[in-house]
Amino acid sequence: MSFTRVLPRLDRLYRSKLFVPGSRLEFFEKAAKSAADVICLDLEDSVAAADKEQARKNVIQALNEIHWGTKMVTMRINGLDTHWCYRDIIDVIEQGGGRLDSIMVPKAGVGADIYAVDMLVSQAEWAVKRERKIGLEVIIESAQGIENINDIAAASPRLETFHFGAADYAASTNMRTTNIGGSNRDYTVLTDPGADGARQNHWGDMWHYMHARMVAAARAHGITPIDGPFGEFNDDEGFRNQATRTAVLGCEGKWAIHPKQVPLANEIYTPPQAEVDKARAILEAMAEAEKKGLGAATLDGMLIDAASIRQSHVIVKKAEQIEAQNS
Numbered sequence: 001m002s003f004t005r006v007l008p009r010l011d012r013l014y015r016s017k018l019f020v021p022g023s024r025l026e027f028f029e030k031a032a033k034s035a036a037d038v039i040c041l042d043l044e045d046s047v048a049a050a051d052k053e054q055a056r057k058n059v060i061q062a063l064n065e066i067h068w069g070t071k072m073v074t075m076r077i078n079g080l081d082t083h084w085c086y087r088d089i090i091d092v093i094e095q096g097g098g099r100l101d102s103i104m105v106p107k108a109g110v111g112a113d114i115y116a117v118d119m120l121v122s123q124a125e126w127a128v129k130r131e132r133k134i135g136l137e138v139i140i141e142s143a144q145g146i147e148n149i150n151d152i153a154a155a156s157p158r159l160e161t162f163h164f165g166a167a168d169y170a171a172s173t174n175m176r177t178t179n180i181g182g183s184n185r186d187y188t189v190l191t192d193p194g195a196d197g198a199r200q201n202h203w204g205d206m207w208h209y210m211h212a213r214m215v216a217a218a219r220a221h222g223i224t225p226i227d228g229p230f231g232e233f234n235d236d237e238g239f240r241n242q243a244t245r246t247a248v249l250g251c252e253g254k255w256a257i258h259p260k261q262v263p264l265a266n267e268i269y270t271p272p273q274a275e276v277d278k279a280r281a282i283l284e285a286m287a288e289a290e291k292k293g294l295g296a297a298t299l300d301g302m303l304i305d306a307a308s309i310r311q312s313h314v315i316v317k318k319a320e321q322i323e324a325q326n327s
């Protein structure tokens with residue numbers, strides 16, 4: 001390990017984040033009663049320009065009046081290049097009471113974007129003498145965002161989570177797709193002919209680089225990486241496939257843009273029992289090996305050593321966190 005220690009900043013579950021447009025009042029209570037770990041009251045792209053001011057008022061009212069239980073409650077503000085952004089921050093902190101846990105900043109491009117939001121949030125918190133600090137979450141969803149991701153990650157100690165936004169990222173880089181996450185039939189690799197002369201078309205994951213980049217930058221700063229939206233909300237299999245891939249890569253959760261995606265995300269970002277059992281078996285086998293003075297051992301024909309302990313701890317710790325919440 002480096003002499004520089006990085007500790008995770010977020011210690012709560014973030015398997016599913018249900019988005020609720022700030023203009024759809026009829027969704028609010030349903031969201032509060034859902035099984036989502038996190039709620040996002042949205043003021044940005046799911047709210048029409050004409051509804052922005054009213055949506056902000058709705059969010060303030062919802063924060064004061066709705067019983068959100070133990071859920072993490074967040075709000076997505078409008079971008080820093082709009083005239084709604086500053087009031088989203090100031091009005092909601094000044095009038096929304098103490099329930100807001102975190103503010104989500106869309107389309108962050110440079111570290112100074114986050115620094116500026118931190119400054120506004122700090123001033124509003126001081127003004128209302130708020131004791132519990134509001135966290136920040138950032139959506140990486142532009143070429144600028146991915147290129148400046150380390151500066152963004154280092155811009156504020158309030159930062160707790162990174163999110164990858166597929167649709168805006170695709171638009172910002174001129175990717176030739178209108179999918180929000182998922183696959184694209186043209187993103188394939190044709191193999192060389194085999195012995196029988198046949199060639200195969202292998203599908204690639206066009207989002208892989210961005211996910212992997214985000215996970216590494218996030219973890220290097222103690223930030224939790226979260227996968228963004230999957231637009232085809234009737235395609236459970238497609239959602240499952242993408243979510244499982246990002247869970248394997250290290251993301252701890254995913255957005256739900258419809259309530260039916262919440263149970264799927266909760267399930268997929270819970271480590272499968274077989275993996276938890278295997279991780280526990282590795283820890284037991286390594287404890288036995290240590291008693292015999294061995295640093296490396298074998299389990300079911302596989303090498304295990306100190307790195308296996310660290311890998312297994314990740315899985316067991318997550319399983320225990322989920323068990324604790326369910327008990």
Ligand code: COA
Binds near residue numbers: 024026258259
């Ligand atoms: N939060 C809470 N409840 C929701 C909901 C949400 N985001 N979306 C739908 N529901 C409720 C509906 O009220 C309905 O409840 P009912 O059975 O009691 O009547 C039920 O879930 C089924 O809704 P459905 O009719 O399938 O959805 P819809 O056509 O009304 O809305 C969307 C579909 C996609 C427009 C809507 O889910 C939505 O606005 N999602 C969030 C979009 C968003 O925030 N995007 C920005 C991030 S990418």
Ligand code: MG
Binds near residue numbers: 045106141168
């Ligand atoms: Mg976006």
